[in-house]
Amino acid sequence: MDVRExxxxxxxxxxxxxxxxxxxxxxxxxxxxxxxxxxxGICHTWAADGRCVSLLKVLLSNACKYDCAYCVNRRxxxxxxxxxxxxxxxxxxxxxxxxxxIEGLFLSSAxxxxxxxxxxxxxxxxxxxxxxxxxxxxIHLKAIPGASARLLYEAGLYADRSSVNIEVPSDKSLxxxxxxxxxxxxxxxxxxxxxxxxxxxxxVSRYTPSFLPAGxxxxxxxxxxxESDYQILSLTSGFYxxxxxxxxxxxxxxxxxxxxxLPVLTTKPPLVREHRLYQADWLMRFYKFRYDEILDEAxxxxxxxxxxxxxxxxRHPEMFPVDLQHADYEMILRVPGIGVKSAQLIVSGRRFAKxxxxxxxxxxxxxxxxxxxxYHPDTPASLRRLYPEMVRPLLLPxxxxxQLDLFGNTPLALPA
Amino acid sequence: xxxxxxYDSTFEGFLSAVFEIYRQHLEVGEIRPDRSAAPADMxxxxxxxxxxxxxxxxxxxxxxxxxxxxVYNLLHAAFLSEEEGVEMKIFAFLKKLFSGADxxxxxxxxxxEMLPLYKLGQSVRREAGGMLGLVRFAVGPDNMLxxxxxxxxxxxxxxxxxxxxxxxxxxxxIYDSKRDYGLFxxxxxxxxxTLPGYKSGAMDLKDSFTDLWREFYKSIAIKERENPKLLRxxxxxxxxxxxxxxxxxxxxx
Numbered sequence: 001m002d003v004r005e006x007x008x009x010x011x012x013x014x015x016x017x018x019x020x021x022x023x024x025x026x027x028x029x030x031x032x033x034x035x036x037x038x039x040x041g042i043c044h045t046w047a048a049d050g051r052c053v054s055l056l057k058v059l060l061s062n063a064c065k066y067d068c069a070y071c072v073n074r075r076x077x078x079x080x081x082x083x084x085x086x087x088x089x090x091x092x093x094x095x096x097x098x099x100x101x102i103e104g105l106f107l108s109s110a111x112x113x114x115x116x117x118x119x120x121x122x123x124x125x126x127x128x129x130x131x132x133x134x135x136x137x138x139i140h141l142k143a144i145p146g147a148s149a150r151l152l153y154e155a156g157l158y159a160d161r162s163s164v165n166i167e168v169p170s171d172k173s174l175x176x177x178x179x180x181x182x183x184x185x186x187x188x189x190x191x192x193x194x195x196x197x198x199x200x201x202x203x204v205s206r207y208t209p210s211f212l213p214a215g216x217x218x219x220x221x222x223x224x225x226x227e228s229d230y231q232i233l234s235l236t237s238g239f240y241x242x243x244x245x246x247x248x249x250x251x252x253x254x255x256x257x258x259x260x261x262l263p264v265l266t267t268k269p270p271l272v273r274e275h276r277l278y279q280a281d282w283l284m285r286f287y288k289f290r291y292d293e294i295l296d297e298a299x300x301x302x303x304x305x306x307x308x309x310x311x312x313x314x315r316h317p318e319m320f321p322v323d324l325q326h327a328d329y330e331m332i333l334r335v336p337g338i339g340v341k342s343a344q345l346i347v348s349g350r351r352f353a354k355x356x357x358x359x360x361x362x363x364x365x366x367x368x369x370x371x372x373x374x375y376h377p378d379t380p381a382s383l384r385r386l387y388p389e390m391v392r393p394l395l396l397p398x399x400x401x402x403q404l405d406l407f408g409n410t411p412l413a414l415p416a
Numbered sequence: 417x418x419x420x421x422x423y424d425s426t427f428e429g430f431l432s433a434v435f436e437i438y439r440q441h442l443e444v445g446e447i448r449p450d451r452s453a454a455p456a457d458m459x460x461x462x463x464x465x466x467x468x469x470x471x472x473x474x475x476x477x478x479x480x481x482x483x484x485x486x487v488y489n490l491l492h493a494a495f496l497s498e499e500e501g502v503e504m505k506i507f508a509f510l511k512k513l514f515s516g517a518d519x520x521x522x523x524x525x526x527x528x529e530m531l532p533l534y535k536l537g538q539s540v541r542r543e544a545g546g547m548l549g550l551v552r553f554a555v556g557p558d559n560m561l562x563x564x565x566x567x568x569x570x571x572x573x574x575x576x577x578x579x580x581x582x583x584x585x586x587x588x589x590i591y592d593s594k595r596d597y598g599l600f601x602x603x604x605x606x607x608x609x610t611l612p613g614y615k616s617g618a619m620d621l622k623d624s625f626t627d628l629w630r631e632f633y634k635s636i637a638i639k640e641r642e643n644p645k646l647l648r649x650x651x652x653x654x655x656x657x658x659x660x661x662x663x664x665x666x667x668x669x
Binding site: 035036042043048092345353 | 518520521523524525526527531532535545546548549550551552553554555561563578581582583584585586625626627628629631632633635636637638640641642643644645646647649650651659661662
């Protein structure tokens with residue numbers, strides 16, 4: 001099998017891993033070596049599905065000994081199997097990198113023989129790239145659940161970011177869908193990395209080597225098992241606060257395997273739900289929302305029609321309208337239609353002059369949403385209190401108006 | 417009579433022009449770069465100002481004193497947009513800044529003069545940042561990496577530091593064929609070069625790794641999730657020409 005064929009099989013096998021970022025590390029180019037890392041991350045291209053591509057995302061091998069229901073590479077699937085040799089993979093990485101196709105390498109693998117054997121192979125490639133080829137680009141290494149602490153530690157020294165995928169958002173469903181895995185085996189490497197990172201952070205010597213400078217991430221599949229959004233967000237919030245993860249990715253389940261434990265093959269991937277979960281994730285990371293503010297036991301699922309920020313605002317009419325001239329930065333952040341950049345502009349601009357409606361427009365505030373939630377000198381008296389039941393229909397996306405069908409018998413919808 | 421100030425299209429040239437406007441108390445109707453192809457305003461008298469590094473440096477110092485280095489960099493970024501009339505917008509900002517009427521004017525990013533420049537500077541920086549990933553090198557003779565770009569704004573010089581650090585031990589050339597100049601790095605330092613008579617597309621060479629890259633690109637797309645609208649928003653069609661993984665798609669559609 002030639003490299004081209006292997007690349008085709010092993011990148012197609014890795015494509016369901018959604019982690020794409022190359023951010024968080026500012027590794028300098030090693031003397032005489034090739035490449036560095038850019039802490040903001042750089043996207044190099046976008047795939048036909050609109051996801052950014054910044055790393056050479058491949059599996060080392062797809063010959064897996066596990067049989068997880070949701071995975072393309074499970075033992076019981078009849079798919080072509082391939083394995084890269086370290087030399088092929090290293091050459092691909094370096095040549096792609098020189099042509100500025102990629103930011104670095106994202107290396108994952110199916111479990112061959114046992115976790116330690118697989119992890120050893122992954123670490124070997126990272127070590128060779130860093131030491132023999134003096135490669136300074138980004139390396140994202142998957143940690144294999146069940147690998148020994150020695151190998152994980154070494155992985156942390158060479159990689160910029162590491163990740164272990166939780167895959168299914170509850171322990172019970174995980175054990176049901178992936179009999180060889182459980183939450184404890186996934187949490188073990190995550191906690192190991194988090195603890196080592198804390199130790200490294202505590203030592204202040206400038207000779208301390210960097211340990212996973214870009215932290216960790218994880219991924220979970222949405223829509224393959226019956227968890228509610230509330231459960232998912234509370235799990236996510238735990239990851240951010242306890243394991244100090246940098247990112248949690250959500251992947252709407254694309255039916256690839258016929259299995260009676262999973263939704264049927266004709267199910268469409270829940271793309272809107274996935275989008276809403278990312279919005280909620282953003283609210284937790286950049287807008288200082290707690291997970292139990294976004295959802296609670298009474299509202300366990302995100303509203304598919306409106307974004308979670310509007311959802312929160314409509315459930316808390318007593319907080320609105322917000323007076324942009326005097327409110328805290330945190331409160332301005334919570335106004336639907338105002339993002340982090342506009343909020344900063346408002347806060348630094350209002351020290352010099354009154355913020356008026358037309359200025360907001362120029363700043364890039366989405367007035368279509370924000371106008372119901374802000375108070376400014378020009379606000380008409382009718383909008384000085386927020387009535388959720390009146391505002392909600394105004395915020396919903398309008399159905400597209402098209403030409404009426406002459407022979408259809410759908411009743412004419414008259415404007416109310 | 418109002419003047420149509422002309423300068424040599426560089427930022428130093430523009431700063432020297434502003435410096436001379438203040439020194440000679442000129443009445444300005446417009447400020448035009450000499451690359452501008454727009455018809456001249458017949459009611460304005462043309463007036464050419466020579467670029468002087470010294471006066472540009474003095475104006476730089478003045479902007480830093482009245483506002484900050486950050487504001488200077490932002491004005492530079494907005495200037496690189498090459499938008500028609502951006503010079504007058506910057507001049508209006510500077511006039512108000514130097515008038516001294518409001519001592520904190522330089523710190524306000526939301527003032528009527530600053531906000532459009534701030535937005536413009538941000539879009540230039542956004543393109544410069546995005547372009548870092550969209551440069552595609554081809555391995556040319558003598559193992560030299562060469563790439564051609566056609567950015568919307570004049571962002572090549574903003575990318576110099578990034579590529580000098582990343583490919584410090586490589587010989588490389590990035591050529592902006594729209595503005596006809598390029599950056600050449602020869603393992604010791606960067607210099608600006610022009611290739612007279614360069615034909616667009618001459619650097620889009622192919623080798624086996626280009627093919628492998630296309631193969632990789634094709635196989636990572638998930639068919640069930642295809643979203644051409646999102647793709648176009650993230651990766652505008654104007655960049656596709658020089659991307660080996662997308663240039664096939666333009667040939668087909």
